[in-house]
Amino acid sequence: MSQIxxxxxxxxxxxxxxxxxxxxxxxxxxxxxxxxxxxMFSGRHEVETTEDGSFFIDRDGTYFRFILNxxxxxxxxxxxxxxxxxELEVEARFYQVQGLLDELKVVRALKVFExxxxxxxxRDFRNVLIRWIxxxxxxxxxxxxxxxxxxxxxxxxxxxxxxxNQGPTVTVVNSDGNIFGGFTESAWxxxxxxxxxxxxxxxxSYLPCCxxxxxxxxxxxxxxxxxxxxxxxxxQFAIISYHDCGPVFGRERDLxxxxxxxxxxxxxxxxxxxxxxxxxKEFFTGRSDFTxxxxxxxxxxx
Numbered sequence: 001m002s003q004i005x006x007x008x009x010x011x012x013x014x015x016x017x018x019x020x021x022x023x024x025x026x027x028x029x030x031x032x033x034x035x036x037x038x039x040m041f042s043g044r045h046e047v048e049t050t051e052d053g054s055f056f057i058d059r060d061g062t063y064f065r066f067i068l069n070x071x072x073x074x075x076x077x078x079x080x081x082x083x084x085x086x087e088l089e090v091e092a093r094f095y096q097v098q099g100l101l102d103e104l105k106v107v108r109a110l111k112v113f114e115x116x117x118x119x120x121x122x123r124d125f126r127n128v129l130i131r132w133i134x135x136x137x138x139x140x141x142x143x144x145x146x147x148x149x150x151x152x153x154x155x156x157x158x159x160x161x162x163x164x165n166q167g168p169t170v171t172v173v174n175s176d177g178n179i180f181g182g183f184t185e186s187a188w189x190x191x192x193x194x195x196x197x198x199x200x201x202x203x204x205s206y207l208p209c210c211x212x213x214x215x216x217x218x219x220x221x222x223x224x225x226x227x228x229x230x231x232x233x234x235x236q237f238a239i240i241s242y243h244d245c246g247p248v249f250g251r252e253r254d255l256x257x258x259x260x261x262x263x264x265x266x267x268x269x270x271x272x273x274x275x276x277x278x279x280x281k282e283f284f285t286g287r288s289d290f291t292x293x294x295x296x297x298x299x300x301x302x
Contacts, residue, residue: 009041009055016054020061024068031071036096063088067095076103085111105139106130112143116296117150118174125179125217128225129170133183134211137168137300147297154262154292159246164189166299171247173257173284174293175265179217180284182249184209184239206251209238214255214273220286226276234272246295249273255284263292 013029015022030038040047041055048056066088070076085104092100113119113126130138146169147162163169165187172181186207214228230238237251246258250272257265266289269281282288 009043009047013041014052014054015057015064016050017057017061017064018059020064021054022061022064022068024072028068028071032097032099034096034098035071036094037071059091059094063091067091067097067100070097070100070103074099076100076107078107102135102139109133109138109143112145112298115145116172116298117148118172118179118294118296119217122217125225128217129172129215132213132215132227133168133170134185137185137211140300141167142301143298144301145296146299147295149258149292149295154258154295156242156244156246156258156260159258159295159297160188160243163247163297163299166301168300169247170298171257172296172298173255173265174295175285175290176293178219178285178290180215180219180255182212182214182239182247182255184212184249186212186239188239188247189241205241206237207239207241208236210235212238212249214249214269216276216284219283221279221283223276223279228269228273228276231272231274237272247297257292257295265290265292 009026011026013024013026015024026041029041032038050056063084066076066078085108089101089104092104110126110130113129116126119125146166147159149158152158152162167187168183168185169188170181170183172179184207186209189207209230212230216223216226216228219226234251238249240248240250240253242248244260245256248256252268252271253266254269254271254273255267259265267282267284268288269275269279269283275281276283284290
C-alpha cells in the first residue's frame with residue numbers, strides 16, 4: 001500500500017472496503033461534513049491506497065452500498081423485508097452518518113407498527129402515523145407494542161397495568177372498521193392527588209401535554225387520514241388519567257375507550273381537540289357511544 005495526501009484525492013474515488021470495491025465521487029463521500037468519511041477525505045489527512053489506486057477501508061463491505069447510496073440520495077432505500085437493520089446500524093455508527101442513524105430509527109418504528117392487527121396490510125396508514133408523531137419522539141428510543149385489548153383484556157385495569165409510566169404512547173382504536181386514536185407525549189399513570197396539578201376526587205386527574213393530538217384513518221364520512229391538534233389554551237386538559245377507564249383524551253372526553261363496560265367507548269370531539277371542518281363531535285364513528293372491536297397502545301422505551 002502507498003499513502004496519498006488528502007489534497008491530491010481525485011474527484012472520482014475508488015474504494016476497497018474489506019475487499020468489496022466501489023466507485024463514487026469525492027462530493028458524495030464528503031456530503032455529511034460530520035461523518036468519518038468526510039474527515040478521511042477532507043484533504044487534511046494522508047490516506048492509504050492499494051496497488052490499483054483504491055483507497056482501502058478495513059471494514060466489512062457487505063452493507064457499505066447502503067451507506068454510499070444514502071450519501072448520494074439523502075434517503076435510506078432498503079429491499080422489501082430487509083432483516084439486517086442492526087448490522088447496518090453498526091456500520092452507520094462506525095462511519096458516523098447521523099442522518100442514516102435517524103432514518104434507521106424511523107424504519108424500526110415502522111416495523112413495530114407492522115405488529116398492529118388493526119393496521120394489518122395498511123402500510124399507508126402506518127406511514128402516516130409515523131409522519132404525524134413528532135420526530136423527536138421517534139428518535140428518542142425504541143417503540144414497542146404495550147397493549148392489545150384482544151390479547152390482554154378489554155378492561156381499564158389491563159390497560160393501566162401495561163401502559164402506565166411508559167412514556168409517550170400512540171393509541172389505535174378499531175370500532176366496526178372505523179380506525180382512529182391519539183398520541184400523547186405524557187405518560188399515562190394511575191392518578192394520585194400529589195402527582196398532578198389538576199386533581200378530581202373521582203379518581204381522575206388531567207395531565208398537560210403540548211404535542212398531543214387525535215387522528216382518524218377510517219371514518220363514516222369518508223374523509224382521508226386526518227390529524228386533530230389541541231385547541232389553543234387547552235394543553236392542560238390534553239389527557240385524563242382515570243382509574244376506571246382506559247385512555248381518555250380531552251376535558252370533555254373528546255375520545256375515551258375501555259370504560260366500565262369494557263368494550264365501550266365514546267367521543268364528544270371539539271372540546272379540547274379541533275374538530276375537522278364540517279364534521280360533528282361524533283366524527284370518529286358517527287355515534288357518541290360506540291363498541292370497541294380492538295385497541296392497541298404503542299409506547300416509547302427510552
